[in-house]
Amino acid sequence: SHGHSHGHSHGGHSHGHAMPVRHTAPSESPRSNDPALGPTRRNRSSPYPMLAVDEAIGLIREHTPSPQVIKVDVDGSLVGCVLAEDVTATEAVPAYRASIVDGYALIAPGDGGSSKGVFPVASVSHATPGEIAPLEVGQIARITTGAPLPPGATSVVMVEDTVLKSMTEDGQEEHEIEILAEGVKAGENVREVGSDIKKGEVILRKGEEISAVGGELGLLASVGRAKVKVYKRPVVGVLSTGDEIIEHGRPGDLRLGEVRDCNRPTIMSAVRGWGFEVVDLGIARDKPGALEETLRDALRNVDVIITSGGVSMGELDLLKPTIERSLGGTIHFGRVSMKPGKPTTFATVPVKNNAGERVSKVIFSLPGNPVSAIVTLHLFVLPSLHHAAGVAPAGLPKVQVILDHEFRLDPQRSEYHRAIVSLGKDGSMHASSTGGQRSSRVGSLKSANSLLCLPAGKETLSKGSKIEALLMGRLKSEFDVL
Ligand code: AMP
Ligand code: MG
Numbered sequence: 001s002h003g004h005s006h007g008h009s010h011g012g013h014s015h016g017h018a019m020p021v022r023h024t025a026p027s028e029s030p031r032s033n034d035p036a037l038g039p040t041r042r043n044r045s046s047p048y049p050m051l052a053v054d055e056a057i058g059l060i061r062e063h064t065p066s067p068q069v070i071k072v073d074v075d076g077s078l079v080g081c082v083l084a085e086d087v088t089a090t091e092a093v094p095a096y097r098a099s100i101v102d103g104y105a106l107i108a109p110g111d112g113g114s115s116k117g118v119f120p121v122a123s124v125s126h127a128t129p130g131e132i133a134p135l136e137v138g139q140i141a142r143i144t145t146g147a148p149l150p151p152g153a154t155s156v157v158m159v160e161d162t163v164l165k166s167m168t169e170d171g172q173e174e175h176e177i178e179i180l181a182e183g184v185k186a187g188e189n190v191r192e193v194g195s196d197i198k199k200g201e202v203i204l205r206k207g208e209e210i211s212a213v214g215g216e217l218g219l220l221a222s223v224g225r226a227k228v229k230v231y232k233r234p235v236v237g238v239l240s241t242g243d244e245i246i247e248h249g250r251p252g253d254l255r256l257g258e259v260r261d262c263n264r265p266t267i268m269s270a271v272r273g274w275g276f277e278v279v280d281l282g283i284a285r286d287k288p289g290a291l292e293e294t295l296r297d298a299l300r301n302v303d304v305i306i307t308s309g310g311v312s313m314g315e316l317d318l319l320k321p322t323i324e325r326s327l328g329g330t331i332h333f334g335r336v337s338m339k340p341g342k343p344t345t346f347a348t349v350p351v352k353n354n355a356g357e358r359v360s361k362v363i364f365s366l367p368g369n370p371v372s373a374i375v376t377l378h379l380f381v382l383p384s385l386h387h388a389a390g391v392a393p394a395g396l397p398k399v400q401v402i403l404d405h406e407f408r409l410d411p412q413r414s415e416y417h418r419a420i421v422s423l424g425k426d427g428s429m430h431a432s433s434t435g436g437q438r439s440s441r442v443g444s445l446k447s448a449n450s451l452l453c454l455p456a457g458k459e460t461l462s463k464g465s466k467i468e469a470l471l472m473g474r475l476k477s478e479f480d481v482l
Pocket of ligand 2: 243
């Protein structure tokens with residue numbers, strides 16, 4: 001009669017169908033299978049509640065450890081970091097009165113006086129450090145862009161507004177110059193001290209990100225800031241699991257049942273592309289001991305572990321039991337109502353750090369199918385890395401797009417449909433599918449720059465419908481910008 005007891009689960013007295021009845025809180029006893037019991041006594045339906053994507057993202061926000069503040073050198077490695085302090089300029093930029101043009105520094109005449117005339121070139125100011133002789137009334141000084149004004153000079157006239165009148169005897173130097181410009185005012189073509197950045201001004205605020213565009217690093221460099229407080233960026237370990245998984249580059253034909261590792265190289269490169277340091281944790285076999293040892297080692301060296309595979313319902317799906325039963329971790333969710341990516345698992349594990357303090361480390365166990373792994377990586381892991389690194393808003397940017405063709409909805413689960421979003425000539429963004437969406441078909445991610453957020457439903461969305469999309473990559477453009 002055992003074969004007819006649908007939904008019956010060991011360790012609980014199930015009344016209904018899918019879920020075993022619980023008499024204990026999850027923290028008191030694990031929900032995962034005990035691997036020692038084997039295939040005959042495992043759960044036959046997942047004991048993890050099915051969460052909506054938003055609930056899952058909420059739990060990630062809640063349980064990702066808060067950012068840690070560190071002090072680091074100001075250099076290119078800051079790119080992607082978020083400031084953990086306000087930064088005040090301790091110097092003015094420019095630090096001296098500088099010329100904006102190549103030309104001649106002069107003393108602007110007072111009211112009614114003419115700036116025109118022929119003047120002796122008394123000195124030269126190049127953009128080099130050192131002393132410069134003061135300028136007397138009736139003299140001018142040749143000056144280059146960015147060079148300091150001689151003391152006493154008020155203004156600079158562009159070389160284009162002048163004529164050479166006479167030269168020195170050897171013909172090597174300018175002797176007299178005629179100024180053609182009339183009505184030159186004090187301060188003309190001069191960058192005053194502190195006119196770009198004032199001393200004492202707040203140039204960057206806590207929470208601002210150092211971009212690769214260059215503006216933030218440029219500000220820090222301009223005022224001579226040597227070190228700055230930022231949030232530590234988590235170090236991420238990436239592990240593939242499965243007895244069938246082999247190194248992707250292994251030469252030779254595949255034996256029956258072998259599968260090349262697609263997830264580890266893709267996950268590692270995506271995480272690196274987001275600017276986080278990555279540690280390659282290799283491939284773990286489907287043996288409880290091997291997996292536990294690999295994870296324990298990794299927890300010593302990284303802040304976040306991303307695994308793929310081993311979270312479905314098979315008897316060799318060992319991630320959940322290993323995290324709960326061997327590592328003493330807490331699984332915050334183990335099932336999400338989405339397509340692809342249903343068995344995505346998020347857990348934290350208490351660990352002692354080098355200073356002997358108890359800290360919490362994050363494990364994401366993503367589904368094994370390559371598409372599911374990459375989609376859930378973008379959807380769930382990125383926000384967690386952002387929270388840990390102080391980046392806000394966390395996760396992928398959401399935009400509204402217009403569908404270029406019909407999309408059939410999944411009746412049960414919300415779907416993250418891989419699509420190409422382009423910027424049309426009219427400025428609107430529109431989306432077309434990358435084709436077949438089966439979760440093993442990694443080609444559905446080729447050229448995809450977005451995930452369309454399709455709700456669950458019975459209907460078909462018509463061409464022209466508006467829908468939300470998460471941007472994973474650069475927007476395509478229908479016209480050449482340059
Ligand atoms: P699992 O969740 O371990 O049952 O894996 C689900 C499917 O994904 C199986 O077909 C696996 O062979 C496949 N898979 C798991 N890990 C990888 C990987 N690293 N690269 C490619 N396919 C994988
Ligand atoms: Mg597996």
